[in-house]
Amino acid sequence: MFFGEYTRHLDSKGRIMIPAEYREEIGDILYVVVGFDKNLMLLKPEDYNKFYRYISTLNFMDPDARTMRRLFMAKAKQLPLDASNRIRIPSDLLELIGFEPGTSVVLAGNGSYLEIWTEQRWAEFNHSLIEGDLSQERFAKFSIIFNDAPTDEDQPALF
Numbered sequence: 001m002f003f004g005e006y007t008r009h010l011d012s013k014g015r016i017m018i019p020a021e022y023r024e025e026i027g028d029i030l031y032v033v034v035g036f037d038k039n040l041m042l043l044k045p046e047d048y049n050k051f052y053r054y055i056s057t058l059n060f061m062d063p064d065a066r067t068m069r070r071l072f073m074a075k076a077k078q079l080p081l082d083a084s085n086r087i088r089i090p091s092d093l094l095e096l097i098g099f100e101p102g103t104s105v106v107l108a109g110n111g112s113y114l115e116i117w118t119e120q121r122w123a124e125f126n127h128s129l130i131e132g133d134l135s136q137e138r139f140a141k142f143s144i145i146f147n148d149a150p151t152d153e154d155q156p157a158l159f
Contacts, residue, residue: 001025002109007119012101014094015086016116019107023085030087033076035115037125040089040097042107042114048076089116 006019018026031048035041055072058065079087099105099118106122108115
């Protein structure tokens with residue numbers, strides 16, 4: 001499971017070192033896809049495959065389904081970890097999202113996947129959390145309970 005946030009240097013070749021806490025769970029390969037919040041998502045192969053199986057069932061006659069397929073299939077890349085436990089983000093994805101090689105980025109854990117954000121966008125997101133509506137009424141629709149929580153098998157999650 002991925003949690004926490006880590007600031008990492010995006011070197012001139014578009015490489016990012018994966019935090020030591022994640023290395024064992026990741027294995028040798030990650031998939032990168034474009035995220036929904038001007039960021040990138042990193043998925044383990046088994047989770048990308050689950051996502052792929054779901055997306056491939058969407059009706060291709062629906063324009064939103066086609067856009068989603070393009071976003072998560074055409075733009076997806078397989079990223080092997082190198083001997084220094086780094087991944088190299090392809091330049092087309094760096095440019096698309098607005099990442100600048102030679103700057104810092106934030107890796108944010110989200111349970112079964114990681115997100116990569118520019119430091120500025122991550123700071124803006126965190127500021128919006130504090131300034132925004134964090135009331136229990138806003139999140140009540142998720143029916144979050146801490147005792148008798150459903151097991152993984154009970155959850156209709158994609159990954």
